[in-house]
Amino acid sequence: MSTPSSAPAPIPFIDLAAQRTRLGPKVDEVVLDVLQSCRFINGPQVGELEEKLAAFAGSRFAVSCSSGTDALALILMAWELKPGDAVFCPAFTFCATAEVVPWVGATPVFVDVKADTFNMDPESLELAIAKAQELGLNPKVVIPVDLFGQPADYDALLPIAEKHGLKVLCDTAQGFGGTWNNKRTGSIGHATATSFFPAKPLGCYGDGGAIFTDDEELAKVLKSLREHGQGVDRYQNVRIGMTARLDTVQAAVLLEKLAIFEEEIAARERIARRYNEALADVAEVPAVDSRAASVWAQYTLKLPAGVRDELAQKLGAEGVPTAVYYRAPMHHQPAYREFPTAAERLPVAEDLCAQVISLPMHAYLDEATQDRIIAAVRRALGK
Known part of the structure; x- marks a missing residue:
């Protein structure tokens, strides 16, 4: 009797275990350090990670947070987006890019993408701005996405934003580590949001994210917003905020991953x-x-x-x-x-x-x- 041939072994789509094998002992050590310190929230690894992320990206400030989605939302909150404001998002992207816009009461306006890079089409952005104005909306923010790892066409998009007085929020959840004209994503636009979801090129062992900006005042507001809108201490609330911190364990893991x-x-x-x-x-x-x-x-x-x-x-x-x-x-x-x-x-x-x-x-x-x-x-x- 012939024996049926076995099915081929499945290949992982993203092999997180291979990286885990490489980093395992060191990651185990730094996670154990956090467990033994019991500084699970705002431990020293969080500040160290923010400094190293900013240096890597070429940005003055990095503000860590709980996810890439929260990173996008925190920026819109800090910019005080409101009903009647229009935010321009590519139609070909993950839902988080547009999801955060109604959270703050604003209106997403969808823009077509380019057939070659799949990133936001500058000509469609101009049409979207005109459409928003026709509908009585106030154009406020454009969110280019660095889709699949490739930065958007910032040479074309930034002048359009400047012409129309738009803030540029770069969504580099998929593109952190990429470059445009030799500038790292994270150092382009008014602010940048990224994700450390495990499957991302730089991912942690849970949810995590970060915001990059050169604007010192914006960085201060973002840090307040991620801590319930706190003021001089955690019991003074100077604005409506949220809980959006990156926990210390994830910061420790990311420090080891950033090194390689x-x-x-x-x-x-x-x-x-x-x-x-x-x-x-x-x-x-x-x-x-x-x-x-x-x-x-x-x-x-x-x-x-x-x-x-x-x-x-x-x-x-x-x-x-x-x-x-x-x-x-x-x-x-x-x-x-x-x-x-x-x-x-x-x-x-x-x-x-x-x-x-x-x-x-x-x-x-x-x-x-x-x-x-x-x-x-x-x-x-x-x-």
């Missing part, structure tokens, strides 16, 4: 280049602007709509995981359908949702495993 982050960014770049070289003849591979360096939070192909879903099914059968970011643009999501858009349709964002598919990407993807993924993709596409 440059090496991991280089590894991600090497892996992305191997993918591009091997797949450029069978799929539309990611396009990186010549002025940018991506941190490769995701490696995302673009394929015709029907081909994308068939590829995912075939790869899954071979133990190769895939993901789709995102299956619906923001303005088609049930919770956001009533908010304004730059035009009646946002065609690029709408089309991308049927075309994109992401392959496994992390700093510890070895060549043998990557070759297995590449071979499976080529087989599935008949090449």
